Amino acid sequence: MKLLVIGSGGREHALAWKLSRSNGVEQIFVAPGNGGTASTPRCRNVPLQATDLDGLLRFAQEAAVDLTVVGPEAPLVAGIVDRFRAAGLAIFGPSQAAARLEGSKAFAKAFMERHGIPTARARIFQDLAEAVAYVEGMETLPVIKASGLAGGKGVLLPETVQEAVAGLEAMLVHGRFGPAGATVLVEERLQGPELSILALTDGHTVGVMPPVQDHKRLLDGDRGPNTGGMGAFGPSPLATPELLDRVVREILEPTLAGLAAEGAPYVGVLYAGLMWTAQGPKVLEFNCRFGDPEAQVILPLLEDDLVPLLRACIEGSLDRFLPRWSSQAAVTVVMASQGYPGAYETGHPIHGIEDAEALGCRVFHAGTVLQRGRPVTAGGRVLNVTGVGACLEEAAALAYAGVGRIHFPGAVYRRDIARRGHPGAASRPPEPSSR
Ligand code: AMP
Ligand code: GLY
Numbered sequence: 001m002k003l004l005v006i007g008s009g010g011r012e013h014a015l016a017w018k019l020s021r022s023n024g025v026e027q028i029f030v031a032p033g034n035g036g037t038a039s040t041p042r043c044r045n046v047p048l049q050a051t052d053l054d055g056l057l058r059f060a061q062e063a064a065v066d067l068t069v070v071g072p073e074a075p076l077v078a079g080i081v082d083r084f085r086a087a088g089l090a091i092f093g094p095s096q097a098a099a100r101l102e103g104s105k106a107f108a109k110a111f112m113e114r115h116g117i118p119t120a121r122a123r124i125f126q127d128l129a130e131a132v133a134y135v136e137g138m139e140t141l142p143v144i145k146a147s148g149l150a151g152g153k154g155v156l157l158p159e160t161v162q163e164a165v166a167g168l169e170a171m172l173v174h175g176r177f178g179p180a181g182a183t184v185l186v187e188e189r190l191q192g193p194e195l196s197i198l199a200l201t202d203g204h205t206v207g208v209m210p211p212v213q214d215h216k217r218l219l220d221g222d223r224g225p226n227t228g229g230m231g232a233f234g235p236s237p238l239a240t241p242e243l244l245d246r247v248v249r250e251i252l253e254p255t256l257a258g259l260a261a262e263g264a265p266y267v268g269v270l271y272a273g274l275m276w277t278a279q280g281p282k283v284l285e286f287n288c289r290f291g292d293p294e295a296q297v298i299l300p301l302l303e304d305d306l307v308p309l310l311r312a313c314i315e316g317s318l319d320r321f322l323p324r325w326s327s328q329a330a331v332t333v334v335m336a337s338q339g340y341p342g343a344y345e346t347g348h349p350i351h352g353i354e355d356a357e358a359l360g361c362r363v364f365h366a367g368t369v370l371q372r373g374r375p376v377t378a379g380g381r382v383l384n385v386t387g388v389g390a391c392l393e394e395a396a397a398l399a400y401a402g403v404g405r406i407h408f409p410g411a412v413y414r415r416d417i418a419r420r421g422h423p424g425a426a427s428r429p430p431e432p433s434s435r
Contacts, residue, residue, distance in 0.1 A: 006072025036365025148180025231417030338410030361402030
């Protein structure tokens with residue numbers, strides 16, 4: 001069996017690693033891949049960008065690929081699944097219509113309102129004066145969101161009304177985020193701990209994954225700028241079986257039923273970013289794919305072969321084959337380049353990956369390339385060091401032992417990944433308050 005994985009980050013290295021352990025897999029092409037996928041058994045990088053839909057389709061046909069797995073959102077939102085299916089090729093991910101859940105926050109918000117799915121209240125604007133008037137009349141500070149894809153940077157949490165207005169102007173007048181920011185959501189600000197629930201789905205059956213929490217801010221104690229994610233851990237102790245059950249019944253199942261009823265059945269990974277408020281779990285955002293770095297926590301906990309599960313999603317038979325998860329915990333620490341998420345240098349040699357792996361860590365590459373067979377830095381987020389252990393503390397201790405063995409000039413990482421999951425960390429939503 002020949003597989004194609006699309007993307008180049010830590011998530012795609014984790015996917016390629018997990019797929020390489022599936023029965024019957026001869027070859028995995030990764031487009032474009034990174035230094036880690038270049039040195040994973042049975043994997044080969046192909047120099048095609050994730051957004052080159054024509055090139056990817058041609059390659060999959062010529063190389064007789066049996067199954068394609070899409071990592072990032074951009075090709076899904078651009079309709080890669082529809083293109084491959086029309087050509088008779090098996091591909092894992094949602095159609096363009098279903099991927100609007102991530103590709104258009106305006107669509108997702110209106111969809112949730114139509115189907116009674118709990119989410120922050122929001123209004124949608126394209127006109128600055130109307131948006132400003134609305135913000136000025138709000139009782140709380142708003143959250144401002146670009147409707148389209150903005151690489152995780154399109155959400156503003158202003159501290160003052162002036163800051164909110166400046167954010168609206170930047171998007172609606174000055175074209176920050178381009179067309180993605182030409183429509184904005186002005187959303188009520190919710191409070192409570194955050195958690196991510198991802199599920200594999202064939203459109204009907206929900207195969208929930210271990211609930212995870214990520215760390216978006218650059219610095220310890222959740223300070224500093226937002227990043228693509230500096231680490232993650234799971235299973236999150238916030239997600240009691242009761243909460244998980246509520247999320248499935250109140251959020252995931254109605255979302256799948258609503259999309260099916262609207263003629264856009266959802267196949268793939270459905271990722272709900274949630275806030276556990278005093279009124280219960282509410283959706284902050286949907287993603288239409290595995291999270292990065294969430295996948296680097298979740299995939300090492302999957303006890304089954306991944307290929308048959310992905311096939312069951314595509315074929316609509318997930319009810320006969322629900323995924324089984326390890327009872328262990330996993331923690332991923334991201335090692336980044338000095339300066340990230342701003343400007344940073346690349347081309348620095350990386351040492352010690354084998355030492356970290358010898359301790360039992362899995363080191364998933366993100367921004368790396370091989371030069372003369374040796375890994376060098378090539379991006380902002382460079383490596384994802386994952387530890388698996390009996391509990392979160394043990395998993396974190398292993399991940400950090402691995403991080404301690406790895407060196408490259410200017411390496412930056414948080415020292416408190418998974419601390420939120422330890423006893424004593426915030427583990428409940430806030431009490432209902434009367435404002
Ligand atoms: P999103 O990309 O929509 O998940 O938003 C990025 C981050 O902004 C989330 O992880 C939250 O920390 C924060 N956020 C988004 N929406 C809200 C909201 N309605 N209230 C409070 N915080 C929010
Ligand atoms: N880690 C958040 C995301 O993948 O969107």
